Amino acid sequence: MTPARRISVFLSRFSWARLILLLTAPLFWLGAVYIVALAALLVTALWTVDSFTGEVRIEWTFDNIVDVVTGALYQTVTLRTIGVALLVTVVDILIALPIAFFMAKVAGPRLQRILVVAVLMPLWASYLVKAYAWRSVLSEGGVWASVVEPFGGQTPGYGLPAVVLTLAYLWLPYVILPIYAGLERVPNSLLEASGDLGAKTWRTIVSVVLPMLKPAIIAASIFSFSLSLGDYITVNIVGGASQMLGNLVYTNVGAANNLPLAAAIALIPISIMIVYLAAARRSGALENL
Template identity: 55%
Template sequence: MGRRLADLFQGHPRLTVAALLAAPIGWLVIGYLGSLAVMLAASFWHLNELSGEVTQGFSLDNFDTIFSDEVYRTITFRTIGVAAAVTVTDAILAFPIAFYMAKLAKPRMQSVLVVAVLLPLWSSYLVKVGAWRLMLSEDGAINWALSPFGLHGPGYGTVAVWLVMSYIWLPYMIIPIYAGLQRIPDSLLSASEDLGAKPAKTFRKVIMPLTFPAIVAGSIFTFSLTLGDYITPANVGNKQFIGNVVYSNFVANLPLAAAITVIPIVVMVIYLLIARRFGAFEHV
């Protein structure tokens, strides 16, 4: 049986490729893109007013609601704003850590640090958000630590959402930058120094241009993950994000939820197009 199969593929490279790729491509097209297509189709459906059941048929009602209702614009800008803030924060926090890991730490320390960075990902996301909820509460650890200085923590709200998201997605920024920095040969840095460049100039002219694609790659994670999240805002925020509106509608009004989901998709497509111009997909 095995022999006959082997004979079959012998001299038929196309057949070999087809057999190899059938399963993953099938999954991609049917499971992955298929569900996306169903969702996009659902965004044009609408609810029957009397029974509240979904009626299939083309209508632009949902998009009309999203564009004409100011609240959806406010929510979209709020979400994009926080996603951008989280991305910038994570980039600023991640770079020094990644630089130390890639260029300064000894190999043993390096692996310890990689584990330390990845460690939070091993615990449940919900538990981490729950822990932050406790820390941010009125009688929580943050207010306790700040009170000797006469300060008061942010409490629950958009600032808290920004803090928690920056914490949760940080590893997704550190790892790509770390990988990007590792790929820069030390000889390049020595050459820059030999040619008389001061450390600041080496950083600006050599390290930054070479790691920028990696930062952009990391930012895709932090930005898109923040854009779609609803659990953090529900736990430590008091305002809605795109994900919350999708969540609150997906049972009561699935077509509207599907239409709202189009917003982050469009935002991400634009973001990815910009990221591609910065070379984010060339080495990663």
């Protein structure tokens, strides 16, 4: 029997061997790219920068982490970043719920497919193209101004409101699709039974749909919250003088050439997401996805 034949027979007999062989490559990639990268980030945060030459020196210290935790600037920017990420998440969920409900429970099969493609279409365009398109929309004399100014309205210009609007648009497909998938798993018979028992539409949504939709909403919030938490390009394009954590990391990696401090700042959103995911897991919602 040839070696290849022996391996084939062995794999056909033992399913655990096939599973290990199947998972080895992706698990190795996951460990090499993510776990090792995070470990390297933590190690880099413990290094120092020579104040005279600007070179990174491998001298172990917690000064960078202490500065980030206790510094008023970093605390302010952290709260601002969390606030923006939460607001973007809330806006996206409020917009996504009626859209996803119409797609899953009202639209026919053909219209449903068209709407899914329509939701996915913005993802085919470049991130920068969409961000700069919103910069044009929000600029003086732009589309926003031409629509609202005849009615006495004002354009928000550049700043945190513009950042929230742009990020909400960018991440909306990532919120609609999980909620749409969750709504498809809600049996129509439950909605009909709720109506037969005399429940109004709002009562049905609150008492029947939302409890079953909780895992999908939490999954959608993870996408929008995490993506907003680490974004820095949109803030540079439409944020004006506003700063978020991603901007501080970018500045220290580039202009300031302070990689250890940048790594220490980058630990903040990582820590926030660990807490966020732990809270989501503790709620039990992720187990039902």
